[in-house]
Amino acid sequence: MKEHAPIKDATTLGRPKMLILGLQHLFAMFGATILVPILVNNYFEGQGLSIQVTLFFAGIGTLFFHLCSKFKVPAFLGSSFAFLGGFHTVANLNTGIFKDMTMGEKLPYACGGIVVAGLLYLVLAVVIKMVGIKKVMKFLPPVVTGPIIICIGLSLAPSAITNASQNWLLAIIALAVVIVFNIWGKGIFKIIPILMGVVISYGCALIFNALGMTNADGSAIFDFASVNQAAWVGLPDFFICKFDLSAILVMAPIAIATMMEHIGDMSAISATVGEDLVSDPGLHRTLIGDGLATALSAMFGGPANTTYGENTGVLELSKVHDPKVIRIAAVYAIVLSFIPKMAGIIGTMPSAIVGGISFMLYGMISAIGVRNVVENKVDFTQSRNLIIAAVILVSGLGFSDGLTFTVAGTDITLTSLAIAAISGVVLNAIIPGRDYEYGAMDTVVPASDKFKNAEEIQA
Numbered sequence: 001m002k003e004h005a006p007i008k009d010a011t012t013l014g015r016p017k018m019l020i021l022g023l024q025h026l027f028a029m030f031g032a033t034i035l036v037p038i039l040v041n042n043y044f045e046g047q048g049l050s051i052q053v054t055l056f057f058a059g060i061g062t063l064f065f066h067l068c069s070k071f072k073v074p075a076f077l078g079s080s081f082a083f084l085g086g087f088h089t090v091a092n093l094n095t096g097i098f099k100d101m102t103m104g105e106k107l108p109y110a111c112g113g114i115v116v117a118g119l120l121y122l123v124l125a126v127v128i129k130m131v132g133i134k135k136v137m138k139f140l141p142p143v144v145t146g147p148i149i150i151c152i153g154l155s156l157a158p159s160a161i162t163n164a165s166q167n168w169l170l171a172i173i174a175l176a177v178v179i180v181f182n183i184w185g186k187g188i189f190k191i192i193p194i195l196m197g198v199v200i201s202y203g204c205a206l207i208f209n210a211l212g213m214t215n216a217d218g219s220a221i222f223d224f225a226s227v228n229q230a231a232w233v234g235l236p237d238f239f240i241c242k243f244d245l246s247a248i249l250v251m252a253p254i255a256i257a258t259m260m261e262h263i264g265d266m267s268a269i270s271a272t273v274g275e276d277l278v279s280d281p282g283l284h285r286t287l288i289g290d291g292l293a294t295a296l297s298a299m300f301g302g303p304a305n306t307t308y309g310e311n312t313g314v315l316e317l318s319k320v321h322d323p324k325v326i327r328i329a330a331v332y333a334i335v336l337s338f339i340p341k342m343a344g345i346i347g348t349m350p351s352a353i354v355g356g357i358s359f360m361l362y363g364m365i366s367a368i369g370v371r372n373v374v375e376n377k378v379d380f381t382q383s384r385n386l387i388i389a390a391v392i393l394v395s396g397l398g399f400s401d402g403l404t405f406t407v408a409g410t411d412i413t414l415t416s417l418a419i420a421a422i423s424g425v426v427l428n429a430i431i432p433g434r435d436y437e438y439g440a441m442d443t444v445v446p447a448s449d450k451f452k453n454a455e456e457i458q459a
Helices: 015-043 051-068 084-091 103-131 133-137 142-155 157-164 168-184 187-191 193-210 225-229 245-251 254-273 278-299 309-318 323-336 340-347 351-375 383-398 416-430
Strands: 077-079 305-307 403-407 410-414
Touching: 015 051, 015 077, 015 084, 015 193, 015 309, 015 323, 051 077, 051 278, 051 305, 051 323, 084 103, 084 245, 103 133, 103 245, 103 254, 103 278, 133 278, 142 157, 142 254, 142 351, 142 383, 142 416, 157 168, 157 351, 168 193, 168 351, 193 309, 193 351, 225 340, 254 278, 254 305, 254 309, 254 351, 254 416, 278 305, 309 351, 383 416
Parallel strands: none
Antiparallel strands: 077 305, 403 410
């Protein structure tokens, strides 16, 4: 079986295929991105974030990120789950100015805290620019970034199982379709296995629903009530954030976690596309793009943004690494934010389908982490490397609920990935015997060396 070469310029495929590839990335990010406002709405008793605003700023944030990163990084920015604990804490604040507030009145203050968190990215970006990427990357060798990337994928695994368990038949169909098209697909079908998995399994779900089949818990496979109520055209429900020290103290420290996750994601994307994106366009540029996108979103009533592992999985599976395709998906998200009915239709996708496809996407991310370790020849005969990797893996997978501590009477939660990243960086810094120097060898294997033949995909 011949593996096709990575495609750096998707225009060679033609515009129709590019539009379809963008749609595939839209489906990959959609479920997780709209899940954040759904969960936040639960915290704020129905007065939380808007799905339309969330989609709008996912698209705008992605385009802004691409601008800041010189249009070189194929990353999609969706809603960040890291701030969910912060939203929950702000919703439960009942002292000081929050004492007599409604839930809807508290929400702008939570968003104000996220604005400050996003601006903290700029501080790290300035530090990196001043001291140089080489000094910063001394603290982030492959023995640290590789296991963190593995944790990014595996920490998402429980959500894949939870979603798939809603209806295992649909989940298996979705996964099987992705595998079949990825291995045996021809032409355009070989590079859109995720989209085919969504379309075919959704069609099967419609048939099963018509035949009276239900999910494992007895609920209907589809619920079109929200679609029927939604308008065809509508403006997103923007609002202006507000600032209060208590909310800032809740939200801003979470930036420590998300900045570490950002660095891990950049390493994952670099390993996926075979380019050192940490150096060019530079980690300082991607941090600025991510931080400003987050601040812009929260300023007008949206959630924090973050680079999405789901879309990194699509890059690995489709082998189409052109950032233009991601920008097409961003435009789709913006357009959808003004069409509530279409957003509602996509939102009816059974969670089991998302779960089935996630088996592939999340596993791909972890496999990229393994590849990162192997290609950089991390020597696990050295005890220091074993210790660092072991602590990162246990921290990243063991702290499933994160670690919560109290500062000035406010609960602050570090996610498991943040704990893993901080642990790895600290251990790498204090344990003697470093065997890696950034820039001394290729940190990624050029994609052109991995695959030689692109004929079948250009057909």
